[in-house]
Amino acid sequence: MQGVDPAWLPDGAFRPIGTRRTLIRGTGPLVDTVRGEVTEACARFGGAVVQDDPDLVLELTGEDDGGEAFTCGRRDGCTTVTATGARGLLYGFFHVVRLGEAAFLGETEPQHHRPELALRMLDHWDNVAVHPVMGQVERGYAGGSLFWADGRARGDLERVRAYGRLLAACGINAVAVNNVNVHAAEARLLTDRIGEVADIAGALRPYGIRTHLSVTFAAPVVLGGLETADPLATEVREWWAGAAARVYAAIPDFGGFVVKADSEGQPGPFAYGRSHADGANMLAAALAPHGGTVHWRAFVYDHRQDWRDRSTDRARAAYDHFVPLDGEFADNAVLQVKHGPMDFQVREPVSPLIGAMPGTRLAVELQATQEYTGQQRHVCWLGPMWSEVLRCEIAEGSPVGALARGGLVAVSNVGDDLFWTGHPLAQANLYTFGRLAWEPGADPHRILDEWIRLSFGAGPGSGPAAGLRSILDGSWRTYEKYTAPLGVGFMVQPGHHYGPSVDGYEYSPWGTYHFADRDGVGVDRSVASGTGYAGQYAKPWAELYESPETCPDELLLFFHHVSYDHMLKSGKTVIQHIYDTHFEGVAEVEAAREVWGSLVGLVDPARHARVAERFEEQLRSAREWRDQVNSYFFRKSGVPDERGRRIY
Ligand code: GCV
Numbered sequence: 133m134q135g136v137d138p139a140w141l142p143d144g145a146f147r148p149i150g151t152r153r154t155l156i157r158g159t160g161p162l163v164d165t166v167r168g169e170v171t172e173a174c175a176r177f178g179g180a181v182v183q184d185d186p187d188l189v190l191e192l193t194g195e196d197d198g199g200e201a202f203t204c205g206r207r208d209g210c211t212t213v214t215a216t217g218a219r220g221l222l223y224g225f226f227h228v229v230r231l232g233e234a235a236f237l238g239e240t241e242p243q244h245h246r247p248e249l250a251l252r253m254l255d256h257w258d259n260v261a262v263h264p265v266m267g268q269v270e271r272g273y274a275g276g277s278l279f280w281a282d283g284r285a286r287g288d289l290e291r292v293r294a295y296g297r298l299l300a301a302c303g304i305n306a307v308a309v310n311n312v313n314v315h316a317a318e319a320r321l322l323t324d325r326i327g328e329v330a331d332i333a334g335a336l337r338p339y340g341i342r343t344h345l346s347v348t349f350a351a352p353v354v355l356g357g358l359e360t361a362d363p364l365a366t367e368v369r370e371w372w373a374g375a376a377a378r379v380y381a382a383i384p385d386f387g388g389f390v391v392k393a394d395s396e397g398q399p400g401p402f403a404y405g406r407s408h409a410d411g412a413n414m415l416a417a418a419l420a421p422h423g424g425t426v427h428w429r430a431f432v433y434d435h436r437q438d439w440r441d442r443s444t445d446r447a448r449a450a451y452d453h454f455v456p457l458d459g460e461f462a463d464n465a466v467l468q469v470k471h472g473p474m475d476f477q478v479r480e481p482v483s484p485l486i487g488a489m490p491g492t493r494l495a496v497e498l499q500a501t502q503e504y505t506g507q508q509r510h511v512c513w514l515g516p517m518w519s520e521v522l523r524c525e526i527a528e529g530s531p532v533g534a535l536a537r538g539g540l541v542a543v544s545n546v547g548d549d550l551f552w553t554g555h556p557l558a559q560a561n562l563y564t565f566g567r568l569a570w571e572p573g574a575d576p577h578r579i580l581d582e583w584i585r586l587s588f589g590a591g592p593g594s595g596p597a598a599g600l601r602s603i604l605d606g607s608w609r610t611y612e613k614y615t616a617p618l619g620v621g622f623m624v625q626p627g628h629h630y631g632p633s634v635d636g637y638e639y640s641p642w643g644t645y646h647f648a649d650r651d652g653v654g655v656d657r658s659v660a661s662g663t664g665y666a667g668q669y670a671k672p673w674a675e676l677y678e679s680p681e682t683c684p685d686e687l688l689l690f691f692h693h694v695s696y697d698h699m700l701k702s703g704k705t706v707i708q709h710i711y712d713t714h715f716e717g718v719a720e721v722e723a724a725r726e727v728w729g730s731l732v733g734l735v736d737p738a739r740h741a742r743v744a745e746r747f748e749e750q751l752r753s754a755r756e757w758r759d760q761v762n763s764y765f766f767r768k769s770g771v772p773d774e775r776g777r778r779i780y
Pocket of ligand 1: 257270271312313392396431475503
């Protein structure tokens with residue numbers, strides 16, 4: 133652990149508590165965690181855990197009811213946190229850490245805090261064995277796995293415990309410890325290797341985090357020796373029931389399974405002529421006696437499409453597959469839906485599926501790992517994008533944050549890197565995710581300021597805070613500016629997805645096309661003349677997206693194929709917008725790099741050096757994006773930049 137970045141829990145964050153007298157009431161493992169935290173802080177800063185005359189009371193009132201809520205207020209010189217559940221007490225403790233000195237000033241009426249979403253989960257796409265193509269962590273940009281090394285669970289789980297602590301401090305309460313693409317070694321975590329999962333669960337448990345496991349739908353065949361994995365076959369159902377019982381014997385508070393089925397080559401119920409509700413419900417039945425949940429992913433599409441076929445539209449796939457099944461899923465089956473219809477692009481509309489399954493518990497999946505947003509070599513704080521998604525009223529009167537009754541999930545961006553996330557500033561994404569999962573309507577900029585203050589120890593306007601805010605605040609839009617324009621997506625290098633290749637996926641089977649020709653660019657997804665995808669939305673979205681006249685600029689090429697001289701609402705033509713944003717995006721990276729340079733001396737040297745090095749790469753890559761995208765569209769269209777800048 134030596135030398136590992138403390139992220140948003142530096143020692144200094146505990147000084148306000150550590151200098152005070154704290155009374156802790158209650159018993160149980162999580163109360164012990166809180167007591168241990170306070171005792172350690174006091175040993176460092178001179179305060180004490182006391183029985184009387186406290187400055188701070190942390191109290192579990194009565195029997196632990198499992199709740200996560202807490203109440204915090206201050207009266208007569210004493211700050212009080214009460215909770216009816218031990219998890220609530222833990223979150224109340226971290227609430228006081230976040231408040232810092234402010235927790236001990238003046239008087240405050242008791243305020244009740246409660247997470248809006250019960251499940252706040254990180255999915256790790258970690259492989260146990262290093263995969264020949266995908267490596268140890270699929271789409272991982274922060275070193276190796278925190279959980280797995282040398283083909284097995286790490287022996288030293290101190291770092292895992294520290295990870296659990298960081299996650300609890302931003303409100304996350306569940307972790308899936310292996311990749312949804314379940315390879316041969318990883319499949320066995322469910323059976324003879326469950327002890328390794330139990331060890332990891334043991335390290336996360338003291339911070340209120342439940343462990344989940346990705347499993348292969350073919351497990352009865354590949355592990356159980358059965359001839360079929362048909363979800364309606366009795367022997368298959370019995371096999372899963374037995375497997376689940378053995379998992380719970382090893383991990384009594386196990387969260388449940390995560391399943392990627394019939395997706396990108398993973399096995400699923402289609403092979404047996406069964407529906408995805410049949411598949412999910414079979415696993416739900418196996419988990420139900422133990423209180424577990426199955427997270428069934430909706431990322432189902434044809435990844436072997438013929439690029440010549442203009443009628444198949446990958447964006448339609450999840451809705452087409454799952455909406456007819458609404459109401460058929462068991463209560464403990466959660467359908468986990470990516471926030472956009474494609475695949476974590478820098479700009480996508482909200483998936484229409486989220487508003488179209490009122491009879492199904494949905495979880496919404498975000499991607500903290502920056503597969504398509506700079507791979508943690510580029511600064512790209514995703515808070516504003518996620519917030520836009522969560523606040524979007526995709527069904528009348530219901531924002532996505534409220535429709536995600538099954539929880540909010542993010543693909544983790546953490547590995548065994550000293551800075552946890554490779555790019556130290558990518559920690560802001562992890563923190564923001566946790567806080568938004570707790571309160572989906574929260575202002576992401578307030579969360580950013582909180583993260584900066586905790587991680588860099590300075591209030592707004594002082595120290596590095598203003599500089600950090602200016603670097604991070606608009607970084608998502610900056611990234612959008614120098615990459616694929618106006619919602620069209622992709623244009624990345626095939627396979628690893630880093631850096632530009634405008635036609636990289638244009639003639640591929642993956643269903644991710646931009647259809648640029650000499651006259652125009654974009655995908656016609658209208659009902660009138662295109663794939664009909666726009667019609668999957670309810671009003672007002674269906675009408676808004678249907679016409680290029682009303683479609684928001686930033687999504688124009690997602691929904692429409694338009695000519696290069698099409699006039700945007702901004703008053704620019706599409707082609708001029710492409711040129712301008714690409715020049716602007718690079719200029720913004722140059723400016724951010726300058727700001728970072730000016731923070732030397734205000735940020736610890738190791739962190740400063742790591743970010744400085746990443747900025748060099750971001751700038752190189754942004755210039756490459758600018759020049760390839762601008763040259764591509766100049767050559768296709770023949771339209772010169774009205775400002776005469778250099779295009780190749
Ligand atoms: C884990 C994208 C990624 C894959 C990932 C998949 C998914 O296609 O490129 O690496 O697989 O999404 O979400 O299942």
